[in-house]
Amino acid sequence: MVTKAELEAEVAELRRQLAQQTKAEKAEPKEDHSDSLIDTIENWSDQMDDVLTELGELPHKKPILFALGVFALGYLVGRSR
Known part of the structure; x- marks a missing residue:
């Protein structure tokens, strides 16, 4: 005990x-966290630019895939109402 x-x-x-x-x-x-926050925001911004560039080039690179995606999206939106 x-x-x-x-x-x-x-x-x-x-x-x-x-x-x-x-x-x-x-x-x-x-520690000053403002620098890491700025780096994170810039990194996120760069990634968004890359995604938007890829989406802008998709109809020219893969038109059939793009058409099927637009059709599927339209179908889903139409069924949701």
């Missing part, structure tokens, strides 16, 4: 570790 003194010693040790961790977090400089 654990004694009261052992529990108090363990609580004191945990408090000491928590205090050290808090000091270490305060000493670390805060």
Whole structure:
């Protein structure tokens, strides 16, 4: 069975570790997340440009596939009403 003194010693040790961790977090400089956000937005924008370019070229590269896709989309929209 654990004694009261052992529990108090363990609580004191945990408090000491928590205090050290808090000091270490305060000493670390805060990261600026705005640069990573801008990179993410630019990456997303580039990917959207690529998708729109591919969709614009699809009727010229694969006209039968494009026609079937338009037909299927029209059919689904017509059935939804």
